[in-house]
Amino acid sequence: MLEHSLESAPQHALPQPQPHDAPLTTLSLLAERESNARTYARSIDRVLTKGELAVVHDSEGRRYLDCLACAGALPLGHNHPYVMERVNRFLASGHILQGLDIATPAKSAFVDELYRVLPPAFAANAKVQFCGPSGADAVEAAIKLFKTATGRRSVLAFHGAYHGMTMGALSLMGNVEPKRAVAGHMSEVFFLPYPNAYRCPFGVGGNASDTLSLSYIDHLLSDPESGIAPPALIILEAVQGEGGCIPASAAWLKGLATLAARHAIPLVIDEVQTGFGRTGTMFAHEHAGIVPDAIVMSKAVGGGFPLALVAYHRQYDSWNPGAHAGTFRGNQIALVSGAATLQYLRENDLPAAAARLGAKLRAGLGALQQRFDCIGDVRGRGLMLGIEIVDPHGPRDARGLPPANGALAKRIKRECLQQGLIIETGGRHGAVLRLLPPLVLTDAQVEEILTRLNLAFAECTAPVCQNTGTRPAEAL
Numbered sequence: 001m002l003e004h005s006l007e008s009a010p011q012h013a014l015p016q017p018q019p020h021d022a023p024l025t026t027l028s029l030l031a032e033r034e035s036n037a038r039t040y041a042r043s044i045d046r047v048l049t050k051g052e053l054a055v056v057h058d059s060e061g062r063r064y065l066d067c068l069a070c071a072g073a074l075p076l077g078h079n080h081p082y083v084m085e086r087v088n089r090f091l092a093s094g095h096i097l098q099g100l101d102i103a104t105p106a107k108s109a110f111v112d113e114l115y116r117v118l119p120p121a122f123a124a125n126a127k128v129q130f131c132g133p134s135g136a137d138a139v140e141a142a143i144k145l146f147k148t149a150t151g152r153r154s155v156l157a158f159h160g161a162y163h164g165m166t167m168g169a170l171s172l173m174g175n176v177e178p179k180r181a182v183a184g185h186m187s188e189v190f191f192l193p194y195p196n197a198y199r200c201p202f203g204v205g206g207n208a209s210d211t212l213s214l215s216y217i218d219h220l221l222s223d224p225e226s227g228i229a230p231p232a233l234i235i236l237e238a239v240q241g242e243g244g245c246i247p248a249s250a251a252w253l254k255g256l257a258t259l260a261a262r263h264a265i266p267l268v269i270d271e272v273q274t275g276f277g278r279t280g281t282m283f284a285h286e287h288a289g290i291v292p293d294a295i296v297m298s299k300a301v302g303g304g305f306p307l308a309l310v311a312y313h314r315q316y317d318s319w320n321p322g323a324h325a326g327t328f329r330g331n332q333i334a335l336v337s338g339a340a341t342l343q344y345l346r347e348n349d350l351p352a353a354a355a356r357l358g359a360k361l362r363a364g365l366g367a368l369q370q371r372f373d374c375i376g377d378v379r380g381r382g383l384m385l386g387i388e389i390v391d392p393h394g395p396r397d398a399r400g401l402p403p404a405n406g407a408l409a410k411r412i413k414r415e416c417l418q419q420g421l422i423i424e425t426g427g428r429h430g431a432v433l434r435l436l437p438p439l440v441l442t443d444a445q446v447e448e449i450l451t452r453l454n455l456a457f458a459e460c461t462a463p464v465c466q467n468t469g470t471r472p473a474e475a476l
Contacts, residue, residue: 026059040068043413044422051078054438054445056422065449067423067437072241072273072384073299075350076341077438083303086340087333099330101130110335113342114301117282118311121291126311132326133306133334135272135298136164141324142235142294142310143168143186146266148323149316152232154188156265159201160243160428161194163235163270163296172235174243190228192217194240195252198377198388199428203398210252214259221263233293234260235268238284244427245379245386245434247279253288266293266316272308273384276300277345277439280355280382287381303341305334350439351382357441358382364450372457374408376401383441386426387433404431408460415456421449 026047034041047059054077056066069077076083095106115123129145131138147153157163157172164170170179171186179185193201193216195209202212220226238253240246248256260267269292274284276297281287283295293316298308306328345351362378362385369375369387376390389409390402397403406429413433416423424434437449 040424043410043424044068044417046417053077053080053440054442062420064417064420064422065437065445065452067421067435067449069436069438070304071299071424072278072436073302074304075276075278075300075439076303076344077440078304080303080341080344080440082344083337083340087305087337090333090336095332097332098328099332100327101325101330104330104332104335106332106335106339107330110339110342113339113346114311117276117342117346118295119283119286119291122295122311122313125313125315127314127317128309128311129324130326130329131308131310131324133298133302133308133328133331134164134166135270135296135308136166136169137326138272138296138298138308138310139163139169139172139235139270140166142233142268142296142312144324145310145312145316145319146233146268146294149318150230150232150266152230154190154229154231155186156190156192156228156231156234158192158194158236158240160196160240160246161191161235161237162240162242163237164272188229190231192220194236194243194246195248196246198379199401200399205399207249207251210249210255214252214255217256218259221259221265230263231265233266233268235270235296237270237274238288239274239279239381239384241273241384241434242426244388244432245384246427247379247381248288250288253285253290257288257290257292260293268292268294268296270296272296272298273436276342277351277354278382278384278436279380280351280358282345282351284381300341301338302331302334303337305331305337307331307334307338345439354382354439357439357443357446358385360443361385361435361446361449364446365453368450368454368457371454372461374405374457374461376404380435383435383437383439385435387435388427389431389433404429406430409433411460412456415459416452419452419455421452421456 027045048056049059050057054066056064129141131141160174161172163172168186171189193213195213197206197209200209238248257267269285271283294310294312296310301307365378365387369378373392374389375387377388380386389405391405392402394403409425409431413423413425426432426434
């Protein structure tokens with residue numbers, strides 16, 4: 001009778017495109033059926049079909065160097081054999097695939113490996129909460145935990161911050177555009193100036209940006225007339241990602257940790273994008289030698305499969321059973337993949353490799369900056385780098401800096417795709433080209449990235465011939 005019911009049911013098979021129409025048809029069907037909120041698919045209009053480490057291919061056989069790596073979620077790139085062998089072995093083992101928060105061998109092995117890579121001073125007193133498999137849900141868990149533990153309501157975040165798109169996390173976002181159309185944000189969120197040596201919020205730049213930021217925060221927390229009740233937590237990224245790849249200095253992070261301790265405010269570091277080797281240390285805050293009260297983790301921690309968690313000092317473990325939950329927090333495939341990824345990162349010292357390759361890539365970007373005056377700043381840490389695009393002929397600000405040029409950054413990103421290089425834009429006005437390649441990048445691939453960036457910049461900045469309206473390369 002099941003066969004009969006299937007046969008009699010209306011059939012709604014998708015049209016089968018001819019081979020030469022396949023990419024266009026797939027893209028147009030998805031564009032028609034997916035929501036207007038989709039993002040990356042708008043600029044990367046390709047059907048990606050295959051990937052190995054730092055390279056991906058599309059349905060027409062074109063090859064690309066992937067400097068997006070799923071927004072930094074693929075520290076070992078695509079289909080790393082060390083990870084895939086363990087995942088395939090697990091899938092053939094007969095173990096359960098989802099386990100809520102019930103104990104399993106995969107979960108035990110993952111937790112053991114996690115505690116091996118956590119900073120020792122932090123791990124010694126750490127508890128861990130598995131969350132719904134997104135960084136935003138782990139941020140939500142951190143908010144709930146510290147509001148519960150402290151009995152306080154207010155939260156301190158930073159200009160330029162990005163912590164996710166759920167309502168609580170969205171309330172902590174610096175960028176106002178995604179927040180405009182949505183009412184009911186979390187109340188009592190206050191934003192602080194994040195230091196920026198190039199676009200200094202105080203208009204001075206350099207190390208003075210650190211000093212003024214810390215002085216402002218200290219005064220705010222000490223002033224009984226500041227209008228801010230004692231906060232439940234301070235949350236920040238040690239390198240701002242979506243905010244424009246802005247690294248915090250070790251001195252500023254140490255100063256902030258000192259202020260948080262002095263004012264008895266829990267310090268939460270969002271390592272969703274920066275964590276697990278990307279910035280040249282296992283965690284981005286480690287270069288400052290600080291010990292936060294909590295670390296939020298996702299992306300790389302699952303090794304390409306969805307996983308998220310928050311680890312925190314056990315003194316704050318005051319919430320009740322069920323205070324934070326999620327059906328897929330026990331994704332066994334992600335636990336296996338994550339354990340294998342963390343083990344490979346640790347045993348092969350990929351944080352050091354990211355530091356070395358990042359220095360090489362940054363030096364090459366500095367050389368491009370000397371050639372192209374539309375590059376205002378090159379910044380970042382390890383293999384988390386940003387290139388701020390400016391209009392060198394635009395009106396200067398009080399410090400003599402040219403305005404950001406998001407339109408040109410968008411054109412360069414598009415041309416990079418044509419040159420076989422996948423990158424993304426971010427930061428204020430969308431003017432920062434962001435590079436987040438896998439940590440298994442080779443020296444030869446670093447050179448290839450620089451070559452393709454050079455070609456893209458040359459194409460997008462070449463002057464237009466006055467008499468023909470064509471670029472010089474087209475006129476030859």
